[in-house]
Amino acid sequence: MKKKKSRLYGKKEKATFGKTFVKYFKDFGTAVAKGDKAVKLSLILMGFGFFARKQLMKGIIISVVEILYILLLVFWAVPNLADFGTLGTVQLEMVFDPATGKNIVNDYDNSFLILISSITALFTLFVFILWYIHNIKEVYKLQLREEQGKPINNFIEELQTYIGSNFHRTLLTLPTLGVILMNVLPLFVLIAVAFTNYDKDHMPPNSLLSWVGFENFRTLFSSGGMSITFGYAFGKIVSWTFVWAVVATFTCFIGGIALAVLINSQGVIYPKMWRTFFMITIAVPQFVTLLLMRNFFRDDGIVNTLATNAGLLDFFKNIGLVKPNMSYIPFLSGGSVGWAKFMIILINIWVGVPYQMLIATGVLMNAPQDQIESARIDGASKWQIFWKIIVPYILVVQGPALITDFVRNINNFNVIYLLTQDLYITSDMKMANSSAKEVDLLVTWLFRLTNEDYNYKMASVIGIIVFIICIAFTLVSYSRLMKGNKEEDYQL
Amino acid sequence: MKKRVIALLMAMTMCTAALAGCDSGKNNGGSEGGASGTTADPLQSLIDATSGTVKLTVWASDVTEAQDHTQELIDAFKAQYSSVNFDITLGAESESTAKDTVLTDITAAADVYSFADDQITELVNAGALQAVSIGYTYDVKAANAAGAVDAATVNGQLYAYPMTADNTYYLFYDKSVFSEDDVKSLDTMVTKAKAAGKKIGFEFGNAWYLYGWFAGAGLDAYLTDSGANTCNWNTGAGPDVAKAIMDYCAEGTVANITDDGSAVTGVKEGTYAAVVNGIWNSSALQEEWGANFGAAKLPEFTAGGQTYQMNSYFSCKLVGVNPHSENVGWAMVLAEYLTNEDAQKSRFEKVGWGPSNSNAAASPEVQASADIAAISEQTKFAQPQRIGGNFWDPAATLGKNLSEGTVSDIQGMLDEAVAGITAP
Numbered sequence: 047m048k049k050k051k052s053r054l055y056g057k058k059e060k061a062t063f064g065k066t067f068v069k070y071f072k073d074f075g076t077a078v079a080k081g082d083k084a085v086k087l088s089l090i091l092m093g094f095g096f097f098a099r100k101q102l103m104k105g106i107i108i109s110v111v112e113i114l115y116i117l118l119l120v121f122w123a124v125p126n127l128a129d130f131g132t133l134g135t136v137q138l139e140m141v142f143d144p145a146t147g148k149n150i151v152n153d154y155d156n157s158f159l160i161l162i163s164s165i166t167a168l169f170t171l172f173v174f175i176l177w178y179i180h181n182i183k184e185v186y187k188l189q190l191r192e193e194q195g196k197p198i199n200n201f202i203e204e205l206q207t208y209i210g211s212n213f214h215r216t217l218l219t220l221p222t223l224g225v226i227l228m229n230v231l232p233l234f235v236l237i238a239v240a241f242t243n244y245d246k247d248h249m250p251p252n253s254l255l256s257w258v259g260f261e262n263f264r265t266l267f268s269s270g271g272m273s274i275t276f277g278y279a280f281g282k283i284v285s286w287t288f289v290w291a292v293v294a295t296f297t298c299f300i301g302g303i304a305l306a307v308l309i310n311s312q313g314v315i316y317p318k319m320w321r322t323f324f325m326i327t328i329a330v331p332q333f334v335t336l337l338l339m340r341n342f343f344r345d346d347g348i349v350n351t352l353a354t355n356a357g358l359l360d361f362f363k364n365i366g367l368v369k370p371n372m373s374y375i376p377f378l379s380g381g382s383v384g385w386a387k388f389m390i391i392l393i394n395i396w397v398g399v400p401y402q403m404l405i406a407t408g409v410l411m412n413a414p415q416d417q418i419e420s421a422r423i424d425g426a427s428k429w430q431i432f433w434k435i436i437v438p439y440i441l442v443v444q445g446p447a448l449i450t451d452f453v454r455n456i457n458n459f460n461v462i463y464l465l466t467q468d469l470y471i472t473s474d475m476k477m478a479n480s481s482a483k484e485v486d487l488l489v490t491w492l493f494r495l496t497n498e499d500y501n502y503k504m505a506s507v508i509g510i511i512v513f514i515i516c517i518a519f520t521l522v523s524y525s526r527l528m529k530g531n532k533e534e535d536y537q538l
Numbered sequence: 539m540k541k542r543v544i545a546l547l548m549a550m551t552m553c554t555a556a557l558a559g560c561d562s563g564k565n566n567g568g569s570e571g572g573a574s575g576t577t578a579d580p581l582q583s584l585i586d587a588t589s590g591t592v593k594l595t596v597w598a599s600d601v602t603e604a605q606d607h608t609q610e611l612i613d614a615f616k617a618q619y620s621s622v623n624f625d626i627t628l629g630a631e632s633e634s635t636a637k638d639t640v641l642t643d644i645t646a647a648a649d650v651y652s653f654a655d656d657q658i659t660e661l662v663n664a665g666a667l668q669a670v671s672i673g674y675t676y677d678v679k680a681a682n683a684a685g686a687v688d689a690a691t692v693n694g695q696l697y698a699y700p701m702t703a704d705n706t707y708y709l710f711y712d713k714s715v716f717s718e719d720d721v722k723s724l725d726t727m728v729t730k731a732k733a734a735g736k737k738i739g740f741e742f743g744n745a746w747y748l749y750g751w752f753a754g755a756g757l758d759a760y761l762t763d764s765g766a767n768t769c770n771w772n773t774g775a776g777p778d779v780a781k782a783i784m785d786y787c788a789e790g791t792v793a794n795i796t797d798d799g800s801a802v803t804g805v806k807e808g809t810y811a812a813v814v815n816g817i818w819n820s821s822a823l824q825e826e827w828g829a830n831f832g833a834a835k836l837p838e839f840t841a842g843g844q845t846y847q848m849n850s851y852f853s854c855k856l857v858g859v860n861p862h863s864e865n866v867g868w869a870m871v872l873a874e875y876l877t878n879e880d881a882q883k884s885r886f887e888k889v890g891w892g893p894s895n896s897n898a899a900a901s902p903e904v905q906a907s908a909d910i911a912a913i914s915e916q917t918k919f920a921q922p923q924r925i926g927g928n929f930w931d932p933a934a935t936l937g938k939n940l941s942e943g944t945v946s947d948i949q950g951m952l953d954e955a956v957a958g959i960t961a962p
Binding site: 247477 | 588669765788796803864934
């Protein structure tokens, strides 16, 4: 028991990445150098080491998998990888035969399939090498066990370890496979697309793709590459993305805490009822709420009708918030950038605050009562308690969640797209010339560029840039927020 | 030992299975083609050459009536060729978004799909349309109106089967406010509408509609072979037209409407006595205006002292065949069936879409429709919609700014818009 604890908390010596890396190959070297004949033969047929230690079944399975993989490598991976450099050379050609009603197709190269297959092949090769190295070490361990006279598992016992000491492998196999197939491989393919000429003029299978190196990145950062005002639009959109992410995150955060404190405070009758009201807004799917809001705040929507009838329109005209020639308040239509940005943030508060309220309620319930109690005895006012104890406590507990929210807001597609698509028309011709709007985030712009122009290569490039921005920000914030391990101050 | 043998055998079976599964990114093309008799009737030889089940997928408009109508046609098609075993699935895909869905993965797209003709160039470039090189049951070019055939043609080759010819915009008006003569001129309309305390709605923030003003003054905006747009709205009468739009809007009677939905809402609320819109809103407007419902070609407008007839974009709904289909021949026969004279007649009756087939369009039922009459008048002043993606956003911004009257430097704004529209 004591030993386990020391593993969790006591180990001060940090295993750096570099050290682990070196050790990984050193162990492999030792195994190869010190291994006996069986271990060395395992370098060729991976099952040998097991055959020699009477683990016949395991040896066979491993050898069969090895042979299968090598066959796969020769007959599938190698032909694909051979085309990887050019992404195929044979153009699709079709001849129609009216009598049979069939198209006669030549043996063409599908660049995109080649790309996907090659990346999958490289990935499997990488996995195979890891497994190969691991196997040699495993076989060497068996040799050591035999030399030390320790018992060696038979096949049944070996299987039993998968519901015993190796149970984590049994559990994690499926999720790991899922993550690799659904996330990791597509990610690599998409990254690769950023280095090809995949766009509306080069659509597989009809035409071939080819590598263009860093050309797309150069296009992105040289002004006048992708559209005549690309640099202008990119700058504007990046800055608004950041303003939006900061404002959206903090308004929801502060609003949620305020609401939670308000509902929790003494003197509020039926707190549960109020909380339930806000919960109902969560129960309605977000996109329904957003589409409703969008319709309420249209130029000819109900809010505008009400505002006109109530004289609000004239009031706004008088104080200069609405241009005199407008017969409506341009809530979301882009007649005025300020209005649209303000409304989007306001609507986002409506959509986001209930979630934050829920979290804040939970956090507040666990607030350090002893500290609050002693502060009260010392004569601190409610206001002081709130600012000096509760707020720092919430910030520490919610810090990581705040960062996640921030990154999510950078990519907050739903709110922006559903509220402004087809409704907001920019007045800035320079933005329009890049298919951009002032209220666009990088992701919504990216979506429009791909979806309406099929510009997959540039979409990938922008995707990579957004990824780098998010990564950089997350790393910096985490290291800042987590420095000094403030969490411990509030434990116990 | 026995175990090992079995394991080895298993391994070998797995190997063959694994090998059968990989095709190294190459698509082994070809089919059982080749040995075809040169029968005079291609349809008969197609029937003779067919064995087994013919599987086809059809994507038709997501409008309920259109779905029902297509299903009826498919059932009738199966009955007509009862000697062949068909397995036809019908899916819903709006014509306006067909291109996006098809181009996501052409090989997985439907065998037969309908789309709006402005998508045809990109679909052909991406190899998503089978050239109509043969008519199995009728001659597509001869049967349809010339404009519709043009809309289905790219570089002199017919690539799709015209299904409708009604996708344009024209004027809907309230007969209690305007007479048939009034709606010929926008200036007269403004006077009358003002007297009645009503407005005239036009969607300026939409490049599709805005086009009509500039095209009316003889200015160009179209896609060239180089893949970029050409546009001369900043020359000649362009600045005059822009000024005219600003003046009409500043006067207040001609107003910007947000979208199709607000056109109907505006009429229902009694704000608008006339709107420029398309056949898709016709029934809603007929319901509102009743006996006073009127439809006509777009009016003439005045710009820089000159009178111009407002033009419009004209487009058709087309049916295309996917060249990656397993049964291209049958897909073509089905596409012909979905667009032949009878199908277009029944489509007009059941779905309300105006036919492109000359005989169907000449039938008395079709001729009696006010919408079709207005459309056929307007098509004399309409151009097919052949424009690249860079057109939409700059032109929408231009229209919006003009309608809001926020432009001080018209020439500068036009120059900038044209630069965006014509950007490569």
